[in-house]
Amino acid sequence: MSTDLPVLSPKDFASDQEIRWCPRCGDYSILAQMKKVLPTLGIPKEKFVFVSGIGCSSRFPYYMDTYGFHSIHGRAPAIATGIKLAQPGQQVWVITGDGDALSIGGNHLMHAIRRNVDLKIILFNNQIYGLTKGQYSPTSPTGKRTKSTPMGSVDHPLNPLSVALGSEATFVARSVDVDIRHLTATLERAAHHKGTAFVEVYQDCNVFNGGAFKFATDKKVKQDNIVYLEHGKPLIFANGKKGIRVNEGSRPEIVDLDGSVPEDDLLFHDEKVTEPSLAFMLARMRYPEFPEPMGVLRAVEKPTYDEQVNQQVEDAIAEKGEGDLDKLLNRGDTWEVK
Amino acid sequence: MSSTVDVPEAEQQGGGKRTETVETVVVRFCGDSGDGMQLVGTQMTNVSAIYGNDVSTLPDFPAEIRAPAGTLAGVSGYQLCFSNHDIFTPGDAVDTLVSMNPAALKTNIADLKRGGTLIVNEDAFDKSNVAKATYESNPLDDEDLLQPYRVHKVPMTRLTRDAVDGLGLTVREADRCKNFFALGLIYWLYERDATPTEEWIKAKFAKLPHIQEANLRALRAGYNFGFSTESFTVHYHVEPAKLPPGKYRKLTGNEATALGLITAAKLAGRGLFYAGYPITPASDILHELSAHKNFGVKTFQAEDEIAAMSAAVGASYAGQLAVTASSGPGICLKGEAMGLGMIAELPMIIVNVQRGGPSTGLPTKTEQSDLLLSMFGRNGESPLPIVAAQSPGDCFHAVQEAMEIAVNFMVPVVFLTDGYIANGAEPWRIPTTDELKPIKVEHQTEPNSEHGYLPYKRDEKLARPWAVPGTPGLEHRVGGIEKADITGHVSYDPDNHEFMVRLRARKVASIEDFIPEQEVDGPESGDVLLISWGGTYGAVRTAVRQLQTEGKAVAHAHLRFLNPFPKNLGDIISRYKKVLVPELNMGQLRMLLRDKYLVDAIGLNKIKGKPFLVSEVAAAIDELL
Numbered sequence: 001m002s003t004d005l006p007v008l009s010p011k012d013f014a015s016d017q018e019i020r021w022c023p024r025c026g027d028y029s030i031l032a033q034m035k036k037v038l039p040t041l042g043i044p045k046e047k048f049v050f051v052s053g054i055g056c057s058s059r060f061p062y063y064m065d066t067y068g069f070h071s072i073h074g075r076a077p078a079i080a081t082g083i084k085l086a087q088p089g090q091q092v093w094v095i096t097g098d099g100d101a102l103s104i105g106g107n108h109l110m111h112a113i114r115r116n117v118d119l120k121i122i123l124f125n126n127q128i129y130g131l132t133k134g135q136y137s138p139t140s141p142t143g144k145r146t147k148s149t150p151m152g153s154v155d156h157p158l159n160p161l162s163v164a165l166g167s168e169a170t171f172v173a174r175s176v177d178v179d180i181r182h183l184t185a186t187l188e189r190a191a192h193h194k195g196t197a198f199v200e201v202y203q204d205c206n207v208f209n210g211g212a213f214k215f216a217t218d219k220k221v222k223q224d225n226i227v228y229l230e231h232g233k234p235l236i237f238a239n240g241k242k243g244i245r246v247n248e249g250s251r252p253e254i255v256d257l258d259g260s261v262p263e264d265d266l267l268f269h270d271e272k273v274t275e276p277s278l279a280f281m282l283a284r285m286r287y288p289e290f291p292e293p294m295g296v297l298r299a300v301e302k303p304t305y306d307e308q309v310n311q312q313v314e315d316a317i318a319e320k321g322e323g324d325l326d327k328l329l330n331r332g333d334t335w336e337v338k
Numbered sequence: 339m340s341s342t343v344d345v346p347e348a349e350q351q352g353g354g355k356r357t358e359t360v361e362t363v364v365v366r367f368c369g370d371s372g373d374g375m376q377l378v379g380t381q382m383t384n385v386s387a388i389y390g391n392d393v394s395t396l397p398d399f400p401a402e403i404r405a406p407a408g409t410l411a412g413v414s415g416y417q418l419c420f421s422n423h424d425i426f427t428p429g430d431a432v433d434t435l436v437s438m439n440p441a442a443l444k445t446n447i448a449d450l451k452r453g454g455t456l457i458v459n460e461d462a463f464d465k466s467n468v469a470k471a472t473y474e475s476n477p478l479d480d481e482d483l484l485q486p487y488r489v490h491k492v493p494m495t496r497l498t499r500d501a502v503d504g505l506g507l508t509v510r511e512a513d514r515c516k517n518f519f520a521l522g523l524i525y526w527l528y529e530r531d532a533t534p535t536e537e538w539i540k541a542k543f544a545k546l547p548h549i550q551e552a553n554l555r556a557l558r559a560g561y562n563f564g565f566s567t568e569s570f571t572v573h574y575h576v577e578p579a580k581l582p583p584g585k586y587r588k589l590t591g592n593e594a595t596a597l598g599l600i601t602a603a604k605l606a607g608r609g610l611f612y613a614g615y616p617i618t619p620a621s622d623i624l625h626e627l628s629a630h631k632n633f634g635v636k637t638f639q640a641e642d643e644i645a646a647m648s649a650a651v652g653a654s655y656a657g658q659l660a661v662t663a664s665s666g667p668g669i670c671l672k673g674e675a676m677g678l679g680m681i682a683e684l685p686m687i688i689v690n691v692q693r694g695g696p697s698t699g700l701p702t703k704t705e706q707s708d709l710l711l712s713m714f715g716r717n718g719e720s721p722l723p724i725v726a727a728q729s730p731g732d733c734f735h736a737v738q739e740a741m742e743i744a745v746n747f748m749v750p751v752v753f754l755t756d757g758y759i760a761n762g763a764e765p766w767r768i769p770t771t772d773e774l775k776p777i778k779v780e781h782q783t784e785p786n787s788e789h790g791y792l793p794y795k796r797d798e799k800l801a802r803p804w805a806v807p808g809t810p811g812l813e814h815r816v817g818g819i820e821k822a823d824i825t826g827h828v829s830y831d832p833d834n835h836e837f838m839v840r841l842r843a844r845k846v847a848s849i850e851d852f853i854p855e856q857e858v859d860g861p862e863s864g865d866v867l868l869i870s871w872g873g874t875y876g877a878v879r880t881a882v883r884q885l886q887t888e889g890k891a892v893a894h895a896h897l898r899f900l901n902p903f904p905k906n907l908g909d910i911i912s913r914y915k916k917v918l919v920p921e922l923n924m925g926q927l928r929m930l931l932r933d934k935y936l937v938d939a940i941g942l943n944k945i946k947g948k949p950f951l952v953s954e955v956a957a958a959i960d961e962l963l
Contacts, residue, residue, distance in 0.1 A: 015815070017827065046810045051652070054818075061815050062828065067807035069655055070817030071648070072678050078645035082652025082660070083807065085636055086611055090656070090807050108648070111641035309636055316631035323633030325604050329597065329768050333534055334587045335388050337578075337767075 008045060010035035015065040021056060026177035026203035030124065031063055033180060037187045038066075041091075049090050051080040053105055055097040056131050057124035057203070074105025077112035080119050084306045091191070094121040098139040099129050102158050106138075113167035115305035116195040122187070123160055123200050124177075128209035146208075161283035161297060164198040165276050171197040172279060173296040177204060178217050182228070182294060189296055195304045215287050216294075225287050229295035234266035237291045243267075244290075252281055252290065271299045355565075357529070359575045361422050364429035365524060367517075368415035368446045369438025369459075370407050371400055374517035379416025380763070381521060381535045387588040387765045388534055390578025391420035394876065395763045396428035396949065401618070401701045408470040413445045420528075422577040426729070426876030428762065430951040434527065436520050438462060438494070440471035452486040457523065459516065461495035490569050494519050494560075501559035502552040511549065515556035522560025527573050532557060582767060589766040591759040592619070594733035595663070595689060596626035600633050601734070602741040603659045605776035611653035611660045613638040613646040618701040619757040620663045620691040647672035647679075647688070654684040655816065657781055657806030659741060663689035665757075666708050667698060670715070676750055677716040680842070682816045683794075683802050685744035685751075687737065688722075692756040692872075694947045703947025704758035706872050707923040712752040713901060713930065719839045721846045723747070724900040726754040728875035731766035733759065736898060742777045743849055748801040754900070756922075758949045759873040781806050793826040799852075800845035847902050856895055856904035859883075864891030866962050867914035869939070871897040871927055874950055878920055881955035885963075892959055900927070908935045916962050918942060920955055 013035045021027045038048065048066040052058035054073035061068030067090070071079045076094045084092045094112075101109045101123050112119060128146070129135040135148040139160065143152040164172045171193040175186040183201065190197035202213040215225040227237040227244065235244035240257060243266040247253045255261045270278060279298040286292060317323075365382065367375045376397055387393045396417040405412030419429035434455040437443040439462040450456060460478060468476050477483055478491055498516040499509070507515075518539075525532050536554060543550035564570045589597075603610035612635065614624040628637045636658075640646035646662045654660035664672065669690050679686055692708045694700025712724045723743050727736035733755055740753040782803035785791045791812040794802050805812040814826060822829035823837060858867075860882060870878040875896050882894040895910055897903065911917055911931070919928040920942040928941045942958040944950060 044810065046808055046813055049656075049807045061817070066813050068813075068815035068817075069652070069682075070815060070819065071651070072674055072818050075644060075648040075675060075678075078640065078648035079652035079655075081638070081640075081645075082611065082613065082649030082654075083656045084652075085638060085649070086609065086653040086656035086658040086660075087807055107641055108645050111645065309638070313631045313634060313636060317634075320632040323600070323604060323630060325601060325774070326771055328600065328630065328633070330585065330587070332587055333384060333388050334585050334768065335390060336585055337390060337581045337583050 008039040010039060012045060013038050013064055015063055017062045019063050022207050024206050027057055029177045030201055033184045033187055036184055037191060041191055043091055047090055049083055049092045050095060051076045051092060052095040053100040055100045057095055057097040058100060060095040074100055075108060077108040081112055081117050084117055084119060085309055088306045088310050092119050094119050096123050098125045098127060098137045102138040102160060110167045113164055113169045113196045113198060116170055116302050118195055118304040118306050120190045120197045124203040125160055125200050126203045126205035126209055127212050128205050130205045130208050134208040159283060160200045165279050165283055169198050170195040170300050170302050172298045174200045174294055176202040176213060176216050193299060195302055216292060225291050226294050227291040229269045229293050231269055231271045234263055234268050252285055271296050274300055356572045357575050358572055362419060363528060363576055364419045364432050365434045366415055366417040366432045366446060367436045368413055368442035371404055371412045371414040372407060373438045375414045375416050378517045378521040379418060383418050383763050384588055385530045385534050386420040389531060391576055392424045392579040392581060393418060393420045393765055394425050394428045397761045399702050408439055408441055408467045410441045410445055410471060413442045415446060420576060422579050424579060424581060426880050427952060430953050436524060440467045440473055440477060443477055444471045450487060454487055456487040457490045457492060459494035460491040461493050497559055498556050501555045505548045505552050507552055515552050518553045518556040519560035522557040523564045526561045526564030529573060529575050584767040586765045586767055588763050589731050590761060590763045591730040591733045591755050592622035593626055594731055595737050596623050598734040598737035599661055600630055600635060601774060602738045602777055604633055605774055606779045608779050609658045610635045611658040613640050613649040613662050615640050615643045615646045615668060617665050617668045619693055619760050620665050623663045643668040643671035644675060647675035650686050651675055651679045651684060654686045660686040665691050665693045666695045669711060673716045677720050678818045679750040680720050680722060681818055683748045685748055687740050687744060687751055687753050689753045691760045692754060700947040704756045704949060705922050705947060706756060709926040712754060719843060721843050722750055722752050723846055723849055724752045724754060726872040726898060726900055727759060728896060730759050730762050730764045745777060745779050747799060747845060747849060748804060749846060754872055756873045782812060783809055785811060792824050794821055795824050800848060850902040850905040853899045853904060855906045856910055858893050858895050858910055860886055860893030861891050863913035864893055866892045866916045866918055866959055868894045868918050870920050871900055874920055877950035877952050877955050880952045881959060884956055885959055890963055911935050911937050916940060918958060918962060920950060
């Protein structure tokens, strides 16, 4: 090896803390995939920071032997922004949940994304408040019966991907906790993206909302209910039997691939298109009407916030010279008293 | 210079009119919020300071950017006091009032001394403006009203239009120059050298030559009006003040806070990170810091107050000297994240430029009503050190002392100023570089035990080490859940919780050994001790000195450190018969003093959005003697 990259393994990223998620929680899988991805990045361990808010998912930093900050409810993107601005050399991950990111912390999420701070935001979406034992969340479907909605929720849920796209996200992806290879690949893509990488992970809360994503995880049905996105490839699912085409009303429609529709008529995924309409359309394909897209919806490049904030400091130094206290204090009109 | 007639210099300057020498003068400019009163007030402050007077100012403006023109709600004022000796307040009563319209006259005339000079723009006293000011008839015709004053009715609008005639200005543009006419007249009246203002106009309007020329002409026209018309028979001379020798500049409190923060970071060799959300009256700190990025200052205008506080916490974790500033409503929002900074034991400064509350309250007016918020405004047992500045220039030093406490004790520090000292200005003796004391900041770079890095292992000051992300081998987690002693692991152990709560409180309390002992101005024992804090310093000090010169046994302790208190404060209190606590609130410091020292402290409390007058404090002391 000519380079001096650290050789690390998943074990090196495990902290000595006992993991306290419920047995069979989807969080275990996400933690395991994260520990697999980090050693592949060629980044020394001390260069990672994991920041979280409050909620089950937010325990995540304690289980990683990296720098970490388990903060307060909803504020992780803001705290992470402070860290990234202060230490642009760190790779900063934000671990959050549907309540943390979209309810109490909605404002910070939106602004971190629109600024394009170089953060990797992983939203564990289980459509429920788990830590507080089972209230409906901003992603719970309308009609959801929970402890706080005994007659069914009358809220309309947020679509996390739409929120990210509406906030002008440069990287938007979705994966599922138990889809190990896909999740690993998606986290890896997020890690390599320069700018805010927003990843929604369908995560099963088997205690308070078990099976919420069965449509996307059950091997018997999932091929009909999800469609894997690949850049430059047509949208095909159901073991190659069905595809997605854009109809004359510019709406997606499902077509049978029985020979009557040529493959060229299908929707070809383009994650790099600057204009976000395609990504929006994909984000709004929801089960059961459509198969839900999995993978990278959007990956475009824009200057990052942290880079530009630090560049302005460099520019100011280049223009005015390194700050001179004596000059600063003596600026403007001065006079002598003898 | 070209004159061949031998005229005495004083007469050349004053148009041959009588000059009176006076010690201290209070001038107030008031007009509509669109009349540029803050601007001319600032210019007058600059020229007076540069001339060598001591100066103290009180800008007073409405919360609305432009309330309806001519109304009482839209009146904006700028008061300044300049003197041949050191002064601590902008003055109780006004010697010369410049009133640009009837509304300004209505809201300000009560503050003009009997026998004082009243200069009005008589052109603005038309029927409509008179009605808007809720006068039943033109007050300039009301002899009873004006009888106590020396009144000069000057047609400023017309004279300004005449002065700028030929420059191709619209009427609106021409009329906007009349503040400089008023300023020019005052410059003549008080023998001010207009050069700095002329230079300012030239620079400010360099790209708009006709506006530049118009303002210069208006300024000169105002000056010449005083010089040549018979309306004014006397003008005044105020000698420079005998201030401590050194180089001076004018500084507002917010500027001083910003410069103090830059200085602290530069001398510590660390980056300064500032996160803020715009709020009156704290925004100028953000503006000032944003202009000095070449000092390695990173500023972050956050999406809200909570984000600003949170980003400061993050930046502190990442090793920077982190600061946020706001005012009452914003500080309320920051409370939760301040608590996080407290339990994570990270150093940072939270600046609260206090304003009138509660809720939105009086955004542009001053008050001291956030002391108890600073003490107790977080959930759980969450004591934070509190440092308060006493004057505009003092913000420079006090904020550095706050930072020194923060990094030495690994704790967020609340730094209190208020609208009065934040917007007020005074001459400031510029410290020489060797007078500045560098703050020592150390980051942990090596494991501190055989078991690796223990983030909550403490030094003799009970401070924990500060290891920064990026340091190999010191990876660790912090957070808001209760920490196990030494290891910093999550702990729900009851004994550990009580131990840690008491430990954090003890750490903050032990700062009393770090800060200087309290000083007292006046006799070591006596009849009345005044205890004050923050921006009331000037009024209290002046009132106490007055009574001291009358031979009264009155002393003054002005507190800079409000949590913890200096350790000799209890002893000081016990040496006086009575304790008077003047505050611009309902008695917040008094409550803390009564609690800690079981002293029957008496309050002098004012909640009008305005600073104390010296006379108010003096009268309250007199009552106790």
